[in-house]
Amino acid sequence: MSEPLTVAEQVQALNKYEAGFVTDIESDKAPKGLNEDIIRFISAKKNEPEWLLEWRLKSFEHWKKMPEPQWAKISHPPIDYQDAYYYSAPKAKLNSLDEADPKLLETFEKLGVPMRERARLAGVAVDVVFDSVSVATTFKEDLNKLGIIFCSISEAIRDHPDLIKKYMGSVVPFHDNKHACLNSAVFTDGSFVFIPEGVRCPMELSTYFRINEINTGQFERTLIIAEKGAYVSYLEGCTAPMRDENQLHAAVVELIAHEDAVIKYSTVQNWYPGDENGKGGIYNFVTKRGLCAGARSKISWTQVETGSAITWKYPSCVLKGDDSQGEFYSVAITNNFQQADTGTKMIHMGARTRSRIIAKTISAGKSDSTYRGLVKILAGADGARNYTQCDSLLVGDECGAHTVPYIESKNPRAKLEHEATTSKISDDQLFYCQQRGLSEEEAVALIVNGFCREVMQNLPMEFAVEAQKLIAISLEGSVG
């Protein structure tokens, strides 16, 4: 194998890179494959401290021994981890969005994300992640005045090493599962948010992720810390251009809410789902977990999942602080040959902790969609409450919808309620809408949007509009 040599050469080249680099649109990337040298390359390229490199290598060692999770209701050919790139980045750092590659901006326009307008009009600070490295961050100064840190995780490693050291891996340990473990070894970028004590973040923080490089796995890592009494709402949105080959996406998101802090995390996920024959599409294996560390803290996850060939994702809450609250609102839509196994975990540790789960699953085409959720009440969670509602809607007779809740209680003073239904769109509803002039497809989209309303209304306004359109788009071709 000649690869190690190549890598070594690249690491050497990297030192030269430090001395003033002229913009070159071609992205540089590490060679295909995964080994210790690649990890050293990533770490060197990012000028990381020694402890982080060690953490990465430790994760990699562990990853090699770990089995892939088998319990999800998904199937795919074995993943060839050696057949993917683990590092690719635009070479120059930009001072402002105006300096960004016009082609990149064009892609954003095509996807209907007019960043600057959106940012100005809606007051959204956009941390644009293009492939793996942050291209530009806006609104940083406004936020700085409040003591809020919103930057890429690479910058945070450089500028706020103490926070990173204290919190990274504290909610999702590197050995949590095979996908999280891989992320810990090779993560390239992502976002970092820190809201200081008593500060309410005045705008929705938002990051648009895009995959735009063939065979580049995305290994984003996001860390959000809300200090005592702080509040933040974070939006993550994904759309990806058409791709023919499967792309692996293994992100990790960690949230920490201290006493009385509130974190709202909203996602619209629309990675390329593969074509109508089930060819291509993203494998989206994500580990998202929030820790309600302090008393009366609250973490709320809202997700609209319409994309990806395979979604494996369970945004969770560990309710450690007394009286803390966790929420999970989810819409998952699958069409054609998509597979989704998604849900949540609510771990009740503290007294009087409360959780609420509203999951809406829609299956169309030949797809399979599963809600899988765990509610666990530990012995100390006196007076804990959980309410879970899972509703599935089937569109067409070749799809499957499944509900697999796990409910474990070790405390008699805890109260758990779970309800689930599976149904189809009624003929009456369809006919009523059609009599009012809607085509069958429009009627289905309208009814499905209504079915999802409880979840959609938890999305921030500008996201909700986009998400409604997505629902209609993702159900195209499912009727008739």
Place this chain on the structure above:
Amino acid sequence: MQNLLPKSLPDLDKEHWKYSNVNAALKKLDVALSQPVWEMTGAFEFLHPDIENGVHLSIPKNKQFMRPIELKLTGGEGQHLDTKIVIDVAEGASLKIIERQTGCGAYWKNIKVDINLAANAQLEYYRLCEEDPFCVVTEFLTANLARDARFNAVVVNGCSGFGRNEFKVHLNGAGAYADLSGLALLRGKQHGDTTICVDHIAPHCKSSQFFKTILQESARGVFQGKIHVYKDAQKSDGYQLSNNLLLSPLAEMDVKPELEIYADDVKCSHGTTTGELDETPMFYLRSRGLNEQDARKLLIEAFVGEVLDKMTDETIRALFDERVQLWLK
């Protein structure tokens, strides 16, 4: 010990046995294979001699047998009983069965029950388990229902040390109806697992699962119930409810109600609640002058009563009622 596991024990698939470690429970026992002896009442005329270590009943076409047949198996110290019940009910016939399980000592009963209901056949199946708190019981019931067949089962488990009750119901013919309900009464260090899978294979079938658990001391209860609707099983109606009363801080209840659905024109739902007695009715009763103990007793009786109400036969209900009251005391 491993090699003692007979072939009839269901596949120890990890996900399926997630909450119940049968191997660990068996390791604590010292048992040897013994001859099971079934005591039978009213079964004689339907008995088939073809099963060596079990019972085979065959009910002829259109036979309406109103008197319940009672089958009873008693376990004894050191015994490993591996046995089987086969019940074939021919077209249009109807039957009531009471299966009673008792015993004394540390033993292991591994029981397989195969029920085959032909078109329009009807079976009411009542099981009462009052096992020794040190025994292990693994019971696996399979029911195959043809067109318009009806299967009603009520299972009361005043449980064993470690008990796993599994039901696999196949609704093979259109219009078949399975109505399963049960009550698990657990205390001490008992482990009671009820695992159910109802397969809606044919269209227009209906199924209901209604199970309750009461846990005291450091007991552990498990309820796993699944409704599986096959691709062509349109107009399926599946229902499942699991209510669990946790009465002790050391007890644990794990519930996994599952829907696996591949047909679009279906009506399926499940619900589950876990917790202690509701405060509101408790307060109401006490404000009407009942002391806490009496109020509790009344509410618990009401809780179990909903399951016992599923029994249509008054005599059988009286028997079950009496045994449940004994447990509650």
Place this chain on the structure above:
Amino acid sequence: MLKIKNLTAEIDGKQILNGLDLEVKAGEVHAIMGPNGAGKSTLSYVLSGRDGYDVTGGTAELDGINLLDLNPNERAAAGLFLAFQYPVEIPGVGMTNFLKTALNSIRKARGQNELEALDFLKILKSRQKELGIADDMLKRAVNVGFSGGEKKRNEVLQMAMLEPKFCILDETDSGLDIDALKIVADGVNKLRAPDRGFLVITHYQRLLDYIVPDVVHVLAKGKIVKTGGAELAKELEAKGYAELVA
């Protein structure tokens, strides 16, 4: 306007309409009365194109367009409106959104431009005012939690918004008390116009005191058995259907 000739239709192989003939001219209101099981609701579903109602013969044209060739939304775009006997609940779908989607679908099909939110709201406000419909109703999901009267008023509001050429009212009076009935009838009367036709299907004469028809037909065993003026309704109320059906 609406021309039905020798229409026959069946449900699950059972013949319900047996050669029905009917012509309604623009600006006219025709009432169809008849006993239970005469085929009244079947007629409204056959005309609006509901699945499961099989037309086995005959024609039905609206201004020369053959309705029977079109799917339900195309018939709506062609100007046919059915006020449902039992308006359907659509959880989570807000009234305003529903009306806007419906109106724009129809405009699109007719080659008109789609309305912007503000223009749409202007129209909605004025219609709402004309019909005396409270804001609260428009904030709720379509028909969800509506009282019987509210559901029927909602049907009239939709009729006003979509501006159809021809309206079928299918037992709009069923389940309404007299006050609600007056309000609904009042709304319908406001929509009467020289270029619009109505077919009012009802079991009771009461409704026709408030929506006075030009012509009354009696439907029995799947065909029109008698036709007359508004006075025919009164006669039927007094004598019952027995004579005609026998």
